[in-house]
Amino acid sequence: MDLFDQKKENKSLTSLIFEKIREDILNGRYVSGDKLVEIKLADELGVSRTPVREALKQLELDGLVDNIPNRGVVVKGISKKDIDDILTIRLCIEGLVGQWSAERILDHEIKELEEIYDLMEFYSQKGDVDKIFELNTKFHETLYQTTKSRYLEGVLNDFQLFIKTARNSSLKSEGRIESALKEHKQIVEALKNHDVEAARNALVNHIANSNMNIKSIVQLEEEKLKNEAKV
Incomplete structure (x- = not known):
């Protein structure tokens, strides 16, 4: 196959x-x-x-x-508690991604992130959510590479994979794509300036907003399943 x-x-x-x-x-x-x-x-x-x-x-x-x-x-799969744990841990360490990336990112990596962002913007105008999700994943994978830490990169890539379905659903919620684009733009600008504090804050803000959205989606799905079980 x-x-x-x-x-x-x-x-x-x-x-x-x-x-x-x-x-x-x-x-x-x-x-x-x-x-x-x-x-x-x-x-x-x-x-x-x-x-x-x-x-x-x-x-x-x-x-x-x-x-x-x-x-x-x-x-066993991924439970709601697993997702909550992953989101909490991710929020705690993404600030470190911002710091190390701002300190260690190379010019060609900044260009690559800019190109991915430009494509995300292009496909957002077309309303192609699946393509945006693919590019969003690529953006974060590239970002993790810029930290030059294979351990941090490995952990966060696994987290991305484990909450893949929830992340995809999150992007499809009303207004999230537009908000996420602005947040990605702030991340890229901070990294271009090698501004550690701005990069850290931009990443933490982005992940906090993403987490809040994902938790809302998961909660709605849980309530939907409970209601279906009652029928």
Whole structure:
């Protein structure tokens, strides 16, 4: 399948399977309580059971599945508490991103962020939310790279992935794209000036607003599910 053409990225088969199943969990293809059967997954993916088994072990370490005796591997997924925890932790450390990025960013990286921002502005005028979401993710991934800290980059990229669905829904809420664009502009301007305080404040403000929006979306979804359960 096309997934395994990604070997050009020098990723192992186990890593590719892990990423595929993780994406399916985070996108809602597999939900909390679903069983992941090793032999069935191996058949679907056209691979042997060994890399699937290893991928499931990695997913267990990530906390996305549980291996329950006499039951097998069961999906845990991302709970509302998980999202709350991620948003709180992210807010605490994004200020450090602003500081390190302002101190360490290179000219060509500033240009790259400006180009991504320009594209976000272009697609916002077209109302292409999916493209804006893709560019928003790229903006933050690029921003994390400018800190020159692989640990910080790794943690925050994982956080972005774990709350992907909530972030996407957040951007689709009324007025959020316009607000987010202004916030991204402030971040880019602060970094161009290598202004540590302004960059830190711009990042914290952006993430705080994003978090507030995501929490509102999650709360609405939770209330919707409760109401549907009553019917």
